[in-house]
Amino acid sequence: MARSSISRRTLLRGAGVAVALPWLEAMPSVAGVAANDSGIPTRIAFFYVPNGVHMPAWKPEAEGALTELPSILHPLESVKDRVVVISNTAAAHCKGKGGSHEPTGGGYLVGDKCKHSEVPEVANASVDQVAAREVGWKTAVDSLALGIDPGSRGDHGYSGTYMSNISWRNKTTPAALELNPRHLYERLFNSQPPRRPDWNSAASKPQQQRPATPASGVVDLVREQAQDLQRQLGYQDRQKLQDYLEGLRSVERRIAQSESEPFGHHADGLASDPLAGVDDPALPKLIIPDGRGIPETYEDHVSLMLDILTLAFQTDQTRVATFMFSYEKSGRQYKEVRAPGSHHSNSHHNNEAEKHAALTRINTLHMQLFARMLRRMAETPEAEGTLLDHVMIAYGSGISDGNKHNNDNLPLLVAGGGNGRVGGGRHLLLPEKTPICNLYLEMLSAVGVQRDQFGDSTGTLGLA
Amino acid sequence: MLVRFRLLVVSSMFLLVAACCTPGWAQPGQRDNPLSWDRNVRGLFSRYCWGCHKAEDSNGGVDLASDTDPRRIRSNRDTWETVQFVLMDKSMPPDGAKQPSEEERKWMLGFLEETLGEIDCQTLTDPGPPPLRRLNRVEYDNAIFDLTGLDLSIAAETFPPDTSSYGFDNIGAALAMTPVQVEQYHSAAGQVVEALLALRGSATGPYQRIIGDDSASGQQQLRQRLQRFSDKAFRRPTAASWVERLMTLYQQSRDHGEDHETAMGHVVTAVLMAPQFLLRIEQNQPDEGEPYRVDDYELASRLSFFLWSRPPDAPLLKLAARDKLRQPEVLRQQMERMLRDARSEALVKNFFGQWLGLRSVLTHPVDSDQFPELDDRLRHAMLAEAEACLMEMIQSDRPVIELIDSDYTYLNASLAQHYQFSSEQMPAQGEAEQTLQRISLTDRRRGGLLTTAALLMVQSDPNRTNIPRRGNYIADRILGDPPPPPPPDAPELETVADGRQVPLRERFEKHSASPNCASCHAKIDPIGFALENYDAVGRWRAEDAGQPIDSTGTMPDGFELSGAVSLKDMLLESRQAFVRTLAKQMLIYALGRGLMDADRCIIESIVSADAAQPLRFAELTWIVISSRPFLNRRNPDY
Known part of the structure; x- marks a missing residue:
């Protein structure tokens, strides 16, 4: 993607007369502490590819140092010392009754089985949201759930939600999937220019109670209405109102945070010039197309979303994210890499060489886009190192062979240094069917969430 | 069957x-x-x-x-x-x-x-738990349009996609609320206010109606304006205390030195962020142990969101104000009015569009090397054909069986050419070339939804037809009897070693001969074979891979299929199963929830109605609307 200058005035167009609301609720006083709270926090992300991967072109031959990379992993060459390829994990929780793709997507990050139902219900919040609960309050947005394609309708008695979402805020609520780069950008940066945080300043102090303004009265008023209403609702609907109230807090909080920068750990306060800082050479340049704000090609769309994610990590707008290259069982056609036919049909390769090759090209395209983001992170200085040193990003699928729908021998790798937690440049060959939840447990620990278990985990992997 | x-x-x-x-x-x-x-x-x-x-x-x-x-x-x-x-x-x-x-x-x-x-239909009277339904994206945009007169399409453009359950995006239990959504509502309210203020200076219209001039805003006038706006937004009369709160909010803003427009901006934002606007709230009757009728305003909303995917219009609200809507003859009249109205297009887009899969016609991936003629214009024509047939069914109250087989369709010149129609069957040439025209059909290879290019295309792969997928589609969506999903470890197809071109049919037959697959494929493959004469973009063809198409097959119950016309005959014979499926889908869509045992009584009464006299669209809709769960509710479980 080109990196020429941008029409920032269009890009940074504010949200009209959206009212600014002060911070009203006290910050949560307890929270998990990131590994290095006064220093640079670890950011985690989970990347998902649907329909499995052509494993013969993914799995390195030997255990140990990553030397010759198999063809799908080839794009990682320049950052391979920051990558651990992990073989022999299994996601037993992705196996479901009466369907294969459906419970795979929905259960992937949850670590337990999905209910076989048209009204979605998973076992608990997914790993990213468990992390977001604990560390999300420190940033403007507690987490991001990003994607490219709107979801698909369900099948075999499973809600479409299961294939369209991997991130779950709670048992019944998937994190809303953001697909549009323009709106994502506007939500993250509002009318503020992106700014680099100053990691050396003290961590955020509790926000101060601010005097009520007419604008805050708006939120007060609708909150009262919701609280009145909540009293007359049944259990399930009370949850819905709870989510609504949480959303109101999030509206207040994000705006309050941008107003109260002087108290935060961001380098400069509310700049007098709203465009100040935008030309910071360390920040990626984004070109967001006019119109609907979605680039025409798949490649550009993914790249832009990942650029925004990189920027969000870099500016500490959030520390937790998920990204779906497409929904599970995706029927997207990748003509750009000569893979005619739908992705799902290609994944049912029936051992035909032609389909193996097409599937490999699709898998490689995804990897190229991922590698591009990693390279960008590696070029982004942060403290003594780079942004890539301080992230921990899992990349994989809940299905191994798309023709068999098996949930073991999964394609999985971890990229980023994880603040010293991950020693890259190797192929980790685990005992067969090691729970993928072991990695999740380790990633939770990376952001300071200490747990004995997540899903069917049996321990951590020892990535250092 | x-x-x-x-x-x-x-x-x-x-x-x-x-x-x-x-x-x-x-x-x-x-x-x-x-x-x-x-x-x-x-x-x-x-x-x-x-x-x-x-x-x-x-x-x-x-x-x-x-x-x-x-x-x-x-x-x-x-x-x-x-x-x-x-x-x-x-x-x-x-x-x-x-x-x-x-x-x-x-x-x-x-x-x-x-x-x-x-x-026992006499004793099963539970209307089901009352789900709290959030406005989905379509409903939100329509509500903003009806309220302000501004066609902003904010939700369609910016809100995250709604979750889908039972194949529909209007299911109460699945329509979650997340902070991202609430932030979007907040930002959307800002955009609405911005758009309203941009109209300042006009003597009439939304600005005058909602914002109004400062000078013309005496207390009483302002109170009335806020009351009207809230009533319309909340789809029922609003409590005076709410209006007083809005007055206070307005006054606080003015006391802060903000001008009239800014103060009204806060007020409009509050209304558009209020749960009464974003959610379809129905009142409990705490002392009532048994199910009870919803009130007339709630009924108006149920009716209107079902048929139009939007809030009730003025005539419905007027009837509700006089408690008239609940009278069966009035309700029926209103339903008929609404079906004839252009706004019933919402049923086409949202009910049929999701049930039948029409929503993906414009985006379904098609291999442009193989089908270069499939441009956007043709796609739009394909969609328009299917939608026009459905619109005729709704507005002219046609028999529902015409979904399977009918002797008319709607074509423009591009689509007629795509269908290889002869010149006398072509719509009029010239200026009206791209306008759809109603065409009478004598050849049964077209007519009915299942043989439209739109549906044949979306059930294909980008570069070829997909036999089991087409078969599964009809078994599932039309007959309501989907086979179970393929086993996790589906055995592999034999590779064709000598590199010769083999028709798809032959390759699928080999696959389906394996005993693990046979029992399910036996139900769906014959249906798919019967449609093999239509290629991946719905054109008629006589050959595949250089060999004549063999469109014959035998269903497990012995029905001999040979091409699309015989498939239609089979489906006409299975009309009970079809009507039952249609009834189930419509009931799920209308109630916004999955079905319960008691709902089977409604479905069977629809099937019986069809047996007595070929079921027409209005009668189907009426049985749904006059059903117990549509008219009643019960208190939620705490």
């Missing part, structure tokens, strides 16, 4: 008798009853079914061993009705497996009939 479910309306007297005595399977006198679960039938299921269908990882995910008594079988009705169905059509046990004798099969079926067949 066989009917999957038979309803026995049991008299309440009989039910009393049944209730006072323990059912047959435990009675001493039933020792020799071959339909007894404990004494006979359970053993039969164990012998013939459990081999594959026991425990969680069983074939097709169907576990028949865990339902250990008839009560559990009843509560797991869907599974056991499928069992009933496959036992009847003898697709199970599969060929090669141990087969029950005819007599044993009858016992198993007799037991299931007895266990599943009894539903």
Whole structure:
């Protein structure tokens, strides 16, 4: 993607007369502490590819140092010392009754089985949201759930939600999937220019109670209405109102945070010039197309979303994210890499060489886009190192062979240094069917969430 | 085709008798009853079914061993009705497996009939738990349009996609609220205010109606304006206390030195962020233990969101204000008015669009090398054809069976050319070339929705047809009897070694010959074969890979298929199954929830109505609207 200058005035167009609301609720006083709270926090992300991967072109031959990379992993060459390829994990929780793709997507990050139902219900919040609960309050947005394609309708008695979402805020609520780069950008940066945080300043102090303004009265008023209403609702609907109230807090909080920068750990306060800082050479340049704000090609769309994610990590707008290259069982056609036919049909390769090759090209395209983001992170200085040193990003699928729908021998790798937690440049060959939840447990620990278990985990992997 | 479910309306007297005595399977006198679960039938299921269908990882995910008594079988009705169905059509046990004798099969079926067949429509009166429905994206945009007159399409452009359950995006329990959404509502309210203020200076219209001039804003006028705006936004009269709160908010803003427009901006934002706007709230009656009628405003909303995907209009609200809407004749009149109105297009876009899969016509991936002629114009024409047929059904009250087979369609010149119609069948040339025209058909290879290019295309792969997918589509969406998903470890197709071109049919036949696949493919492949004359973009073709198309096949029940016309004949013969499926889908869509036992009574009354007289669209809709769960609610479970 080109990196020429941008029409920032269009890009940074504010949200009209959206009212600014002060911070009203006290910050949560307890929270998990990131590994290095006064220093640079670890950011985690989970990347998902649907329909499995052509494993013969993914799995390195030997255990140990990553030397010759198999063809799908080839794009990682320049950052391979920051990558651990992990073989022999299994996601037993992705196996479901009466369907294969459906419970795979929905259960992937949850670590337990999905209910076989048209009204979605998973076992608990997914790993990213468990992390977001604990560390999300420190940033403007507690987490991001990003994607490219709107979801698909369900099948075999499973809600479409299961294939369209991997991130779950709670048992019944998937994190809303953001697909549009323009709106994502506007939500993250509002009318503020992106700014680099100053990691050396003290961590955020509790926000101060601010005097009520007419604008805050708006939120007060609708909150009262919701609280009145909540009293007359049944259990399930009370949850819905709870989510609504949480959303109101999030509206207040994000705006309050941008107003109260002087108290935060961001380098400069509310700049007098709203465009100040935008030309910071360390920040990626984004070109967001006019119109609907979605680039025409798949490649550009993914790249832009990942650029925004990189920027969000870099500016500490959030520390937790998920990204779906497409929904599970995706029927997207990748003509750009000569893979005619739908992705799902290609994944049912029936051992035909032609389909193996097409599937490999699709898998490689995804990897190229991922590698591009990693390279960008590696070029982004942060403290003594780079942004890539301080992230921990899992990349994989809940299905191994798309023709068999098996949930073991999964394609999985971890990229980023994880603040010293991950020693890259190797192929980790685990005992067969090691729970993928072991990695999740380790990633939770990376952001300071200490747990004995997540899903069917049996321990951590020892990535250092 | 066989009917999957038979309803026995049991008299309440009989039910009393049944209730006072323990059912047959435990009675001493039933020792020799071959339909007894404990004494006979359970053993039969164990012998013939459990081999594959026991425990969680069983074939097709169907576990028949865990339902250990008839009560559990009843509560797991869907599974056991499928069992009933496959036992009847003898697709199970599969060929090669141990087969029950005819007599044993009858016992198993007799037991299931007895266990599943009894539903007493007199006593099953539960309208279901009342779900709190959030406005989905379509409804939100329509509500903003109706409220302000501004066509902003904010939700369609910026809100995250709504979750889909039962194939629809208007299911209460699945429409979650997340902080991202609430932030979007907040930002959307800002955009609405911005758009309203941009109209300042106009003497009439939304600015005057909603914002108004400062000078013309005496207390009383302002109060009235806020009351009107809130009433319309909340779809019912608003409490005076709410309006007073808005007045206070307005005054606080002015006291802060903000101008009239800014103050009104806060007020409009508050209304658009209020739960009463974003959610469809219905009032509880805390003292009422039994189900009760919804009030007329709630009924107006139910009706309007069902038929129009939008808030009720002024005539509906006027009737609600006088408590008239609940009168059956008034309700029916209103329904008929609404169906004739152009806004009933919402049913086409949202009900049919999701049920039949039309929503993906414009985005379905198609290989442009193989089908270069498929441009956006043609795609739009394909969609417009299907939508025009559906619109005629709704507005002109056509028989619902015309979805399967009809003697008309709507074409423009591009689509007629795509269909290779001869010049006398072509729509008029010239200026009207791209306008759709109603065309009478004599050739049954077109007509009805299933043979439109739109539906044939979306059930294909980008570069070829997909036989089991097309078959599965009709078995599932039209006949309501989908086969279970393929087993996790589907055996591989034989590779064609000599590199010759092989028609798709031949390759699928090899695949389906494997015993693991055969039982399900036997139900769907013949349907797909019958449609092989239509290519991946719905054009008629006589050959595939250089060989003539063989569109013949035999269904498990013996029905001989040969091409699309015979498929239509088969579906016409299966009209009960089709009407039942349509009824189920519409009821789910109308109620915004999954179906319960009691709802089967409504579905069967729709099927009976069709048996008495070919069912027309308005009658179908009326049975849904006049049904108990549509008109009633109960208090939620706390």
